[in-house]
Amino acid sequence: MNAIQYEAPGSVEDAVALLAQANGEARVLAGGTDLLVQMRAGLVRPGLIVDVKKIFDMTLIAPDDGGFRIGAATCGERIGANNSLRAAWPGVVEAAKLIGSTQIQSRATIGGNLCNASPAADSVPAIIAAGGTCTVAGPDGRRDVAAGDIATGPGQTSLGKGEMVVDIRLPARPPRSGSAYLRFIPRTEMDIAVVGAGVCLSLDEGGVCTAARVTLGAVAPKVLVVEAAADALIGTPVDETALQALAAAASAACEPIDDIRGTVEFRTKVAGVLARRAAGIALERAGSN
Amino acid sequence: MAKQHVSTLINGEPAEFLCDTEQTLLDVLRDELLLTGTKEGCSSGDCGACSVIFDGQLVCACLVLAVEVEGRAVKTVEGLAHGDRLHPLQQRFLEAAALQCGFCTPGFLVAAKVLLDRNNNPTESEVRYWLAGNLCRCTGYDKIVRAVMDVAADIRRA
Ligand SMILES: Cc1cc2nc3c(=O)[nH]c(=O)nc-3n(C[C@H](O)[C@H](O)[C@H](O)COP(=O)(O)OP(=O)(O)OC[C@H]3O[C@@H](n4cnc5c(N)ncnc54)[C@H](O)[C@@H]3O)c2cc1C
Numbered sequence: 001m002n003a004i005q006y007e008a009p010g011s012v013e014d015a016v017a018l019l020a021q022a023n024g025e026a027r028v029l030a031g032g033t034d035l036l037v038q039m040r041a042g043l044v045r046p047g048l049i050v051d052v053k054k055i056f057d058m059t060l061i062a063p064d065d066g067g068f069r070i071g072a073a074t075c076g077e078r079i080g081a082n083n084s085l086r087a088a089w090p091g092v093v094e095a096a097k098l099i100g101s102t103q104i105q106s107r108a109t110i111g112g113n114l115c116n117a118s119p120a121a122d123s124v125p126a127i128i129a130a131g132g133t134c135t136v137a138g139p140d141g142r143r144d145v146a147a148g149d150i151a152t153g154p155g156q157t158s159l160g161k162g163e164m165v166v167d168i169r170l171p172a173r174p175p176r177s178g179s180a181y182l183r184f185i186p187r188t189e190m191d192i193a194v195v196g197a198g199v200c201l202s203l204d205e206g207g208v209c210t211a212a213r214v215t216l217g218a219v220a221p222k223v224l225v226v227e228a229a230a231d232a233l234i235g236t237p238v239d240e241t242a243l244q245a246l247a248a249a250a251s252a253a254c255e256p257i258d259d260i261r262g263t264v265e266f267r268t269k270v271a272g273v274l275a276r277r278a279a280g281i282a283l284e285r286a287g288s289n
Numbered sequence: 290m291a292k293q294h295v296s297t298l299i300n301g302e303p304a305e306f307l308c309d310t311e312q313t314l315l316d317v318l319r320d321e322l323l324l325t326g327t328k329e330g331c332s333s334g335d336c337g338a339c340s341v342i343f344d345g346q347l348v349c350a351c352l353v354l355a356v357e358v359e360g361r362a363v364k365t366v367e368g369l370a371h372g373d374r375l376h377p378l379q380q381r382f383l384e385a386a387a388l389q390c391g392f393c394t395p396g397f398l399v400a401a402k403v404l405l406d407r408n409n410n411p412t413e414s415e416v417r418y419w420l421a422g423n424l425c426r427c428t429g430y431d432k433i434v435r436a437v438m439d440v441a442a443d444i445r446r447a
């Protein structure tokens with residue numbers, strides 16, 4: 001077996017050049033909490049590993065045009081410790097904080113969560129609900145990609161050879177807006193989502209919902225953006241009737257699998273319940289800012 | 290490609306080793322440096338038996354490549370005691386019977402040390418959440434949590 005080459009470049013340009021020139025399979029290494037497990041299980045054996053944690057820019061959270069720019073290699077612990085990010089986008093921060101244990105939090109990155117492309121990745125429904133965009137760097141320069149267009153199916157991404165995600169950008173939060181993410185797992189910590197639900201909504205001065213995004217994780221091959229559930233809120237004061245309609249739309253959108261974590265029927269039902277509860281939390285947050 | 294040469298600091302002492310890229314920090318600690326206090330339970334980040342401190346952060350050594358520690362600092366359970374003097378957490382785990390088979394103990398000690406270094410007044414639920422990535426098949430956790438709380442109280446009194 002050929003030895004695996006390890007590189008830890010200091011810039012995005014160097015990382016992209018290494019990835020683009022590789023002749024076997026090349027992998028970005030961020031926190032390694034997915035990649036190392038997959039390598040140990042024999043699922044992947046890259047010829048080249050490009051560790052991106054030494055790229056200073058990729059481990060920073062910075063203000064960006066009223067919103068935020070989160071370096072793709074920022075770990076959950078740092079995301080959780082950023083108070084201004086938490087105040088603006090609590091849904092994204094609570095989702096990133098749910099990933100794994102204390103040990104995992106010091107390593108697992110938001111970019112790794114996105115690029116690993118698990119349908120159950122916790123931060124992804126929250127990022128999509130927040131309207132997040134990624135900067136993708138590659139041999140042909142940089143391009144912007146909606147966060148929801150990175151994963152294309154379980155373990156599959158739209159990234160081409162030599163491409164990687166540099167950062168995730170969250171927009172300025174509109175006034176009177178709130179976000180939330182909830183997941184269902186069989187225990188209180190350390191498990192993979194059976195269902196995850198992200199909601200982001202905005203109100204006008206009279207408390208009527210003017211915009212909403214509802215996302216579901218773990219109930220389809222990739223995160224679902226449920227427009228019918230958002231439409232159930234828009235134009236309403238997010239009252240009981242609207243919340244019931246949102247729950248029904250969320251359940252109707254699910255195309256889940258049966259596995260040991262949950263049956264199709266259970267996941268479908270829970271998706272509605274969680275979406276509704278997340279909308280309730282988002283509503284409360286929207287009312288207080 | 291030849292093996293990679295890595296220079297690092299382990300428990301405050303300079304250390305050097307040769308490794309393959311796919312070897313984890315856990316593999317190297319146990320098999321090359323013979324620091325077998327750090328245990329291997331799952332090698333997938335689930336059990337916490339391999340917990341070590343990497344540049345001040347609590348991590349699973351099974352999820353860190355050994356090459357990543359070049360020029361950095363690692364602290365393992367072997368670095369907790371001062372000679373024959375046990376760390377207060379070690380002493381309390383012994384006195385309070387916070388272990389049975391002991392396999393999980395190094396991981397719990399290291400994880401609890403990082404917690405108490407940052408917060409010497411954790412609530413019980415903070416301790417339980419902090420230690421949620423450390424599994425124990427034997428004790429039922431209560432004695433472990435109590436021991437950590439007791440050491441925190443001792444630190445506050447000191
Ligand atoms: C014990 C344990 C518990 C876990 N619990 C959860 C949980 O509760 N919720 C959850 O969602 N996940 C969980 N995970 C999975 C994992 O921790 C997360 O998906 C994590 O966010 C992955 O990030 P990473 O930095 O470790 O990724 P890595 O393992 O470094 O990378 C993952 C994949 O993405 C690619 N990649 C990484 N960064 C980039 C980039 N910037 N550009 C392009 N490609 C990139 C890598 O090549 C690799 O294929 C858990 C894992 C473990 C081991």
Ligand code: FES
Binds near residue numbers: 329331335337338349
């Ligand atoms: S051996 Fe590393 S977490 Fe189990």
Ligand code: FES
Binds near residue numbers: 388389391424425
């Ligand atoms: S004492 Fe046996 S696993 Fe914890």
